[in-house]
Amino acid sequence: MVKNVIEVDGLTKVFNKGFVAVDHVSFSVEEGEIFGFLGPNGAGKTTTINMLTTVLKPTEGRASVLGYDVVRQASMVRKVIGVVPQEYTADEDLTGYENIMLCADLYGIPKDVAKKRALELLELVELTPFKDKRVETYSGGMRRRLELACGLINTPKVLFLDEPTLGLDVQTRAAIWDYIRKLKEEYNMTLFMTTHYMEEADALCDRIAIIDHGKIIAIGSPSELKGSLGGDVITISIKEDVDVSELIRNIDNVKDVKKDNGSYRIKAESGEVTAPIIIDVLRRKGYTITKLSLEKPTLNEVYLEYTGKSMRDAEESREAFVSHRITLRRARSK
Amino acid sequence: MSEYRPNILRGLSALTIRELKKWAKEPIILLMAILQPIIWMGLLGKAMNLNAIFSVNSLSNVNIPDIKIPEYGITISGTLIKQRLLEVFENIGTNVMQNFFGVTDYFSYMSVGMISMIVMFTTMFSGMSMVWDRRLGFLDKVLSTPVPRSAIIFSKVLNAALRSMFQATIILALAAILGLKISPTFSPMNLLGIYAAIFLLSVGLSSLFLALALRSTRHEVQMAVVNLINMPLMFASNIFFPTSMMPEWLQAIANVNPVSYLTDAIRQLTIFPLNSSTLVIDFVYLGVFAIILSAIGITLSWRYLTR
Structure with a gap:
C-alpha cells in the first residue's frame, strides 16, 4: 500500500512586512517518489522547504513528515530527514571529511558508525581523493556533492533538496541527477526537491507541483501535466x-x-x-x-498555459535575482 | 535505519571544536586580538607613568635657597631642606598610589585591566559569528538537524570563554615580562581562580551579545550595537582608573558593571594583597551575572532561533 510520506494542508507563510511567500499550499508526497516543486525564483519554493525542514515556522496551516508534525514534533522530523540546502553551507575552513563528521555529531551518530558511513558517502559522491582537503579549495560541483553527502549521513527516509543543481555546468548536473536517481532506486528514499530548471523537473521528478507567487497552480506527473495541454x-x-x-x-x-x-x-x-x-x-x-x-509539449508550455507567461520570461535577470534574494532574506530574518 | 540519539554534549563539543578549528586556522586574527591590549599596555600603561610624578626626578630642578634667621644667627641649608622634602614627597607619592590604585605602579594596575578588555572584545565576536553563520546558511543547516538548540548557543559561549582564557594567559605572561609587580599573596593556585573569573564573565557577556544577534542577518548592525555597548562598559569600569576617583553618577554605573568585578577579582588574585571577602563578592556577582544572562540567552534562543 502506498502511504503519504509528506502531507501538507493549507500551509502559509507571511513574513513580517506582510509579504505572503507561501499561500495556502496543499499537497502530499508518496513513499519512494521524487516530488518536485517547479517555479521561478521567488515563487516560494525555498520558504516551503524551510517550513517542511522545521527551519521556519508556518504562519498558518499544517504539514507533517512521516506522520510527525513539523511544528509540534519538530525534533522527531529533524531526526528522520536529510537536508541539502541551496547555499553551500559546508564550513570552508574544515576538510570535506571533517564537515561530514560534524554533521554526524549533530545527529548523534555513534563515532564508529559515522566514520564508516562518512567514507561510504564520500565514495558515493566521488570525493574520496579530496576528503582531507579544505572545502575552500573545492569547486562548485564538489561542494554540492559534499552537501549531498552531509544530507545523507543520518540515512534519512526523506531527503529535501533545494535547487540541487543551481549554478552547475551541464556535466556536473547530469552527475547529480544520477546520484539522485540512485538514492530513489537503491534506497527507496522519498525525495522532495525544488528547481527552476524545467528540464530537471522533467527528467527527474515522478510528480511536479508548479508553483507561482506562493500558490500551487498545477500538480501531476510530467506527462500528465503535458497531456493536460x-x-x-x-x-x-x-x-x-x-x-x-x-x-x-x-x-x-x-x-x-x-x-x-x-x-x-x-x-x-x-x-x-x-x-x-x-x-x-x-x-x-x-x-x-x-x-x-x-x-511534444514541454513544461515551459505547461507553465505558459497556467500562468499566462513563459517561465523564461518570469526568470529575472541575474542582478534582479540577487537583489530579490537579499530582500527576501531580510524579510525572512525579521 | 536506526534511531540515533542527538545529545547536547556531543553536539556542543562538535560545534565548539568546529569554532576552535576555524580560530586556529586564522592565527592572524589571534595576533591582532592580542596586539591590541599590548599596544594599550605599552602605550597607555607605560606612558601614564603616574608614579613618576611623585618621584625625585620631577623635583630635581627645584632650587631651595638657604633660609637665614639673623636674630638667632641660624642658617638652614637649602640643599638640606630639599633633601628632606624629597624624602617626604616620595613617601607621599607611594602612599597616594597605594591608596588610590592599591599598587605602587600604574602599569601593573592597568595591565590587569587589559585582561578584562580582551574578554570584552573576544565575547563580542561570538555574536558576530552567529550573524555570519546565518548569512552563510550554516545556521539553517544546523537548525535542520536534531541537535539541541541550546547546544548551538552554548557552543558559541564556550568558544568565547575558551578564547578569552587563552588570550588572557598570553596577556598575563606578557605583562609579567614587561614588569608586572606581583603581590606577595600570589600563588600559582590563584591562576585557577583567574580562569574561573574570566569564564564567568565570558559566559555572561557572550550570552548577551548572542541574544542580540539571534535574529540579525547584518553584521554591520551587530558591529554598531556591540561597539555602543563595549565603550561605556570599558570606561565605566575600573579597567583604567579606580572607581573611587570617579564622579558619583559614574561610580554608580561602574559599581554595577560586571567588568569591574572581573578586573577586581583578577587584581585581588595577582597584584593586590588578597582580601578574601572582596574576592567572594566578586565571584558571587560574576556568577549571578553569568547565570542570569545565559538563562536569558537560552530562553531567547528557544523562541527566536527558529523564525
Missing part, C-alpha cells in the same frame, strides 16, 4: 489547395485542427502514433504531404 502538436502541409480539416478531425486521437497559412496545426494525443495514421489517411485520399513536424 491536449496532447502533442502535429503540423502538416499538403500540396493540394483544398481544406482537409474535417478529414483529419475524424481520425482517432485528434482533438483539434486549425488551418493556418496553408498548414494544419493538429492537437493530438500520442502524436508519434497518430501522425503516421494521419499520413496514411491523407495518402489514401491521394494528397501529397509536403511538410510534417511533431512537437
Whole structure:
C-alpha cells in the first residue's frame, strides 16, 4: 500500500512586512517518489522547504513528515530527514571529511558508525581523493556533492533538496541527477526537491507541483501535466489547395485542427502514433504531404498555459535575482 | 535505519571544536586580538607613568635657597631642606598610589585591566559569528538537524570563554615580562581562580551579545550595537582608573558593571594583597551575572532561533 510520506494542508507563510511567500499550499508526497516543486525564483519554493525542514515556522496551516508534525514534533522530523540546502553551507575552513563528521555529531551518530558511513558517502559522491582537503579549495560541483553527502549521513527516509543543481555546468548536473536517481532506486528514499530548471523537473521528478507567487497552480506527473495541454502538436502541409480539416478531425486521437497559412496545426494525443495514421489517411485520399513536424509539449508550455507567461520570461535577470534574494532574506530574518 | 540519539554534549563539543578549528586556522586574527591590549599596555600603561610624578626626578630642578634667621644667627641649608622634602614627597607619592590604585605602579594596575578588555572584545565576536553563520546558511543547516538548540548557543559561549582564557594567559605572561609587580599573596593556585573569573564573565557577556544577534542577518548592525555597548562598559569600569576617583553618577554605573568585578577579582588574585571577602563578592556577582544572562540567552534562543 502506498502511504503519504509528506502531507501538507493549507500551509502559509507571511513574513513580517506582510509579504505572503507561501499561500495556502496543499499537497502530499508518496513513499519512494521524487516530488518536485517547479517555479521561478521567488515563487516560494525555498520558504516551503524551510517550513517542511522545521527551519521556519508556518504562519498558518499544517504539514507533517512521516506522520510527525513539523511544528509540534519538530525534533522527531529533524531526526528522520536529510537536508541539502541551496547555499553551500559546508564550513570552508574544515576538510570535506571533517564537515561530514560534524554533521554526524549533530545527529548523534555513534563515532564508529559515522566514520564508516562518512567514507561510504564520500565514495558515493566521488570525493574520496579530496576528503582531507579544505572545502575552500573545492569547486562548485564538489561542494554540492559534499552537501549531498552531509544530507545523507543520518540515512534519512526523506531527503529535501533545494535547487540541487543551481549554478552547475551541464556535466556536473547530469552527475547529480544520477546520484539522485540512485538514492530513489537503491534506497527507496522519498525525495522532495525544488528547481527552476524545467528540464530537471522533467527528467527527474515522478510528480511536479508548479508553483507561482506562493500558490500551487498545477500538480501531476510530467506527462500528465503535458497531456493536460491536449496532447502533442502535429503540423502538416499538403500540396493540394483544398481544406482537409474535417478529414483529419475524424481520425482517432485528434482533438483539434486549425488551418493556418496553408498548414494544419493538429492537437493530438500520442502524436508519434497518430501522425503516421494521419499520413496514411491523407495518402489514401491521394494528397501529397509536403511538410510534417511533431512537437511534444514541454513544461515551459505547461507553465505558459497556467500562468499566462513563459517561465523564461518570469526568470529575472541575474542582478534582479540577487537583489530579490537579499530582500527576501531580510524579510525572512525579521 | 536506526534511531540515533542527538545529545547536547556531543553536539556542543562538535560545534565548539568546529569554532576552535576555524580560530586556529586564522592565527592572524589571534595576533591582532592580542596586539591590541599590548599596544594599550605599552602605550597607555607605560606612558601614564603616574608614579613618576611623585618621584625625585620631577623635583630635581627645584632650587631651595638657604633660609637665614639673623636674630638667632641660624642658617638652614637649602640643599638640606630639599633633601628632606624629597624624602617626604616620595613617601607621599607611594602612599597616594597605594591608596588610590592599591599598587605602587600604574602599569601593573592597568595591565590587569587589559585582561578584562580582551574578554570584552573576544565575547563580542561570538555574536558576530552567529550573524555570519546565518548569512552563510550554516545556521539553517544546523537548525535542520536534531541537535539541541541550546547546544548551538552554548557552543558559541564556550568558544568565547575558551578564547578569552587563552588570550588572557598570553596577556598575563606578557605583562609579567614587561614588569608586572606581583603581590606577595600570589600563588600559582590563584591562576585557577583567574580562569574561573574570566569564564564567568565570558559566559555572561557572550550570552548577551548572542541574544542580540539571534535574529540579525547584518553584521554591520551587530558591529554598531556591540561597539555602543563595549565603550561605556570599558570606561565605566575600573579597567583604567579606580572607581573611587570617579564622579558619583559614574561610580554608580561602574559599581554595577560586571567588568569591574572581573578586573577586581583578577587584581585581588595577582597584584593586590588578597582580601578574601572582596574576592567572594566578586565571584558571587560574576556568577549571578553569568547565570542570569545565559538563562536569558537560552530562553531567547528557544523562541527566536527558529523564525
